[in-house]
Amino acid sequence: xxxxxxxxxxxxxDSTNCITCANxxxxxxxxxxLCTNCPSGCSTCDSLGTCxxxxxxxxxxxxxxxxxxxxxxxxxxxxxxxxxxxxxLVSNLCILCTDATYGGTTGCVTCSNNNNxxxxxxxxxxxxxxxxxxxxxxxxxxxxxxxxxxxxxPTQCQNDHAVTLNLRYYLVGITCILNTKNCRKILDINGxxxxxx
Numbered sequence: 652x653x654x655x656x657x658x659x660x661x662x663x664x665d666s667t668n669c670i671t672c673a674n675x676x677x678x679x680x681x682x683x684x685l686c687t688n689c690p691s692g693c694s695t696c697d698s699l700g701t702c703x704x705x706x707x708x709x710x711x712x713x714x715x716x717x718x719x720x721x722x723x724x725x726x727x728x729x730x731x732x733x734x735x736x737x738x739x740l741v742s743n744l745c746i747l748c749t750d751a752t753y754g755g756t757t758g759c760v761t762c763s764n765n766n767n768x769x770x771x772x773x774x775x776x777x778x779x780x781x782x783x784x785x786x787x788x789x790x791x792x793x794x795x796x797x798x799x800x801x802x803x804x805p806t807q808c809q810n811d812h813a814v815t816l817n818l819r820y821y822l823v824g825i826t827c828i829l830n831t832k833n834c835r836k837i838l839d840i841n842g843x844x845x846x847x848x
Contacts, residue, residue: 692716758786795827
């Protein structure tokens with residue numbers, strides 16, 4: 652039978668004796684036993700608790716591992732990210748596409764770095780990208796819009812493939828019409844059917 656080693660062991664002879672230590676642990680005993688936790692953020696350390704390498708989201712500073720700035724996977728120090736878990740690299744930091752301080756905009760889901768400022772390239776549903784690169788809400792006057800070309804021109808309606816027919820909105824011209832009559836296709840903005848299921 653195979654049994655799991657203790658979490659502190661990379662390999663073990665039994666459930667209470669490590670042969671080698673897992674990342675983040677070190678030998679704290681001289682003859683067998685379990686491995687001891689390294690200090691917070693350490694990937695490898697010695698028996699004195701001195702860190703030699705760090706886990707993701709930490710960087711080595713002297714003998715300790717310190718936290719990287721927000722949204723960094725990897726960093727070289729407390730102000731220089733090299734890889735992001737969220738957002739994009741702007742001025743050596745990981746900045747979210749929605750961060751207004753760097754020119755981001757609410758509703759932005761993908762963006763690029765434009766001279767150390769955010770340039771939005773795609774907006775989330777119910778928003779459209781205006782000519783200034785900002786995400787704007789589709790008009791609240793256009794009921795049922797999921798995606799739109801501009802404030803008043805929907806290009807896709809909400810729930811357009813919903814299982815329950817009378818919850819679907821269909822795009823008719825530049826209006827989203829609720830399918831109250833269980834149509835397969837809607838003829839006009841009054842919701843009359845042109846085809847039935």
